Amino acid sequence: MSVLVYTESSKGIFKKNTPELVSYGSELSKKIGVELFVLVFNVEDCSMLSQYGATNILKVDNDGLNLFENKTYSNVITKAANKINASHVVLSSSADSKYLAPSLCVELDAGYLSNVVELPSSISPFTVKRTCYSNKALSDSTIESNIKIIGLSNNSYGVVENKTETKIHDFDVALIDKQIEIKSIEKASGKISIADADVVVSGGRGLKGPENWNLIEDLAETLGAATACSKPVSDMGWRPHSEHVGQTGKPVATNLYIAVGISGAIQHLAGINSSKVKVINNDPEAPFFKAADYGVVGDAFEVVPKLNEKLKAFKS
Amino acid sequence: MKILVCISHVPDTTSRINFSNQDTAFDSSGVQYVINPNDEFGLTRAMWFKEKQSASVDVINVGTSLTEPTLRKTLAIGADQAFRIDSDPKDGFFVAKQITEFLKSNSYDLIIAGRESIDYNGAMVPGMIASMNNMNFVTNCVKLDINENIATLEREIDGGKEILSCSLPLVIGGQKGLVEESDLRIPNMRGIMQARQKPLNVIPAFDCELKTKSVKYYKPAERNEVKLIPSDNLDQLIDLLHNEAKVL
Numbered sequence: 001m002s003v004l005v006y007t008e009s010s011k012g013i014f015k016k017n018t019p020e021l022v023s024y025g026s027e028l029s030k031k032i033g034v035e036l037f038v039l040v041f042n043v044e045d046c047s048m049l050s051q052y053g054a055t056n057i058l059k060v061d062n063d064g065l066n067l068f069e070n071k072t073y074s075n076v077i078t079k080a081a082n083k084i085n086a087s088h089v090v091l092s093s094s095a096d097s098k099y100l101a102p103s104l105c106v107e108l109d110a111g112y113l114s115n116v117v118e119l120p121s122s123i124s125p126f127t128v129k130r131t132c133y134s135n136k137a138l139s140d141s142t143i144e145s146n147i148k149i150i151g152l153s154n155n156s157y158g159v160v161e162n163k164t165e166t167k168i169h170d171f172d173v174a175l176i177d178k179q180i181e182i183k184s185i186e187k188a189s190g191k192i193s194i195a196d197a198d199v200v201v202s203g204g205r206g207l208k209g210p211e212n213w214n215l216i217e218d219l220a221e222t223l224g225a226a227t228a229c230s231k232p233v234s235d236m237g238w239r240p241h242s243e244h245v246g247q248t249g250k251p252v253a254t255n256l257y258i259a260v261g262i263s264g265a266i267q268h269l270a271g272i273n274s275s276k277v278k279v280i281n282n283d284p285e286a287p288f289f290k291a292a293d294y295g296v297v298g299d300a301f302e303v304v305p306k307l308n309e310k311l312k313a314f315k316s
Numbered sequence: 317m318k319i320l321v322c323i324s325h326v327p328d329t330t331s332r333i334n335f336s337n338q339d340t341a342f343d344s345s346g347v348q349y350v351i352n353p354n355d356e357f358g359l360t361r362a363m364w365f366k367e368k369q370s371a372s373v374d375v376i377n378v379g380t381s382l383t384e385p386t387l388r389k390t391l392a393i394g395a396d397q398a399f400r401i402d403s404d405p406k407d408g409f410f411v412a413k414q415i416t417e418f419l420k421s422n423s424y425d426l427i428i429a430g431r432e433s434i435d436y437n438g439a440m441v442p443g444m445i446a447s448m449n450n451m452n453f454v455t456n457c458v459k460l461d462i463n464e465n466i467a468t469l470e471r472e473i474d475g476g477k478e479i480l481s482c483s484l485p486l487v488i489g490g491q492k493g494l495v496e497e498s499d500l501r502i503p504n505m506r507g508i509m510q511a512r513q514k515p516l517n518v519i520p521a522f523d524c525e526l527k528t529k530s531v532k533y534y535k536p537a538e539r540n541e542v543k544l545i546p547s548d549n550l551d552q553l554i555d556l557l558h559n560e561a562k563v564l
């Protein structure tokens with residue numbers, strides 16, 4: 001038995017969620033009393049993983065894995081899991097990992113819980129807490145099968161420093177033929193994605209029109225934040241759909257979520273699972289004030305530029 | 317082209333969520349049920365294929381008789397026939413297994429499911445159906461076109477999008493973008509009348525193990541009362557975010 005943590009990387013660089021995933025996997029393996037293996041695709045320098053308790057690294061180097069493709073990746077992860085006799089496989093909640101997990105379940109005949117937010121409260125039966133009902137509830141859920149797959153929510157467990165010796169095992173695998181052809185990838189360059197951000201600045205209908213989005217963008221730039229919006233804002237085409245947060249849009253699990261001119265409808269709140277929420281709204285009765293840690297009642301057109309100036313001064 | 321749309325029957329997005337039986341079951345009293353929003357986008361796209369490319373559109377749900385009004389609604393929107401596998405769906409693996417059993421005697425070129433249900437939030441059923449039946453699979457799908465036997469799709473990824481192409485048979489996990497909000501259809505009187513004549517076939521469930529169980533539910537901890545900061549004292553806000561919340 002062992003724990004396998006699948007880390008994600010792009011162009012040889014680990015994704016931001018890696019330290020948290022490895023921290024979780026390390027603590028999980030200790031709790032169960034088995035070895036930890038961290039699976040890495042095409043990253044030259046894995047030394048940073050030693051800081052978070054990665055005792056073993058399973059290192060795959062293969063140019064065929066430069067681009068994510070679900071079946072090819074899930075096949076390699078399955079082979080890795082079989083090689084080390086994995087009893088537990090830990091993945092993140094990124095778009096790619098959520099794509100992989102159900103395929104892995106079938107290949108490994110495993111049970112899978114997504115949106116897990118804690119270490120198991122019991123090893124037998126294996127019981128973890130996960131969010132459900134679009135963040136309106138949590139459940140204690142068990143996995144009954146021999147192999148267990150855990151999808152960890154971003155920013156739920158946190159990063160735990162735990163320096164360790166690391167053994168690197170090279171893992172050679174033959175890749176299966178691709179069934180799906182990737183024609184092109186468009187990444188918004190230079191922009192931080194909602195999934196990778198620590199802070200998200202989000203705007204609603206209170207901003208009146210797309211021409212005022214410089215308010216949101218400037219504040220986001222100062223904070224190194226991603227930008228987001230409410231659903232009507234994307235429905236009206238002020239912002240792209242990919243920025244829409246909520247039950248029918250993207251989930252956010254950042255450290256700080258700043259909502260500007262958003263009323264706080266229940267479907268919007270269902271997408272927010274951040275540790276701290278700050279709201280700027282000119283209506284003191286806006287429901288968002290009931291779901292926030294900090295609030296400023298005021299006109300966004302006055303408050304946001306002032307706040308931005310002060311933050312710039314604070315940062316420098 | 318034969319299309320199957322997987323329909324999850326979920327509490328309306330505005331529902332208050334409560335639990336019963338010592339927090340071991342969902343309390344459905346006073347709750348309105350709807351087609352899972354991601355499935356409604358998929359169903360609407362399926363209607364487009366029906367009208368423009370003469371596809372046939374069946375819908376399927378694994379659920380108890382309580383889901384029938386939701387299935388009737390999909391028929392009123394324009395699906396040709398509905399299938400209900402008679403069982404209380406306990407986990408995603410179970411649902412995917414039941415649908416796989418159904419597919420042994422019914423074949424489809426395209427299976428449209430939602431990226432995620434808004435109640436269980438598993439994001440697992442479509443991917444499992446694809447793997448169990450050795451079909452191609454694309455999730456977070458925001459665009460889908462089909463020409464001859466080839467699908468061209470757009471998938472939302474973290475920080476961008478990806479254009480993909482593959483052959484049928486295919487399973488997708490759909491979401492908004494597949495169609496726009498304004499394309500969604502409210503059933504009209506004619507549709508509702510026609511739906512009464514359309515087949516709603518009930519199929520017994522087959523025995524199948526559960527891989528996961530939800531044993532107890534909780535409500536999230538209440539947030540502390542909001543701290544209001546006067547708009548002329550933003551220095552205090554920065555101080556709180558830095559020293560108290562430690563997020564700056």
Ligand SMILES: Cc1cc2nc3c(=O)[nH]c(=O)nc-3n(C[C@H](O)[C@H](O)[C@H](O)COP(=O)(O)OP(=O)(O)OC[C@H]3O[C@@H](n4cnc5c(N)ncnc54)[C@H](O)[C@@H]3O)c2cc1C
Binds near residue numbers: 262
């Ligand atoms: C099935 C379904 C699914 C949905 N899913 C989602 C979802 O995923 N995400 C989502 O966001 N919504 C969703 N909605 C829509 C949701 O119900 C709300 O309509 C929406 O969130 C409101 O967006 P908003 O807050 O930007 O706009 P509004 O509700 O119009 O709020 C604007 C706010 O801005 C404030 N304001 C106005 N002027 C200023 C100013 N100068 N300065 C500061 N504040 C100002 C106002 O006081 C108000 O509170 C869904 C709805 C349905 C029916």
Ligand SMILES: Nc1ncnc2c1ncn2[C@@H]1O[C@H](COP(=O)(O)O)[C@@H](O)[C@H]1O
Binds near residue numbers: 323352405430
């Ligand atoms: N009980 C069910 N019956 C039919 N389809 C379902 C059922 N549960 C989930 N699905 C489909 O699978 C998708 C993802 O659901 P989930 O894996 O629960 O997030 C949903 O959007 C539906 O399309």
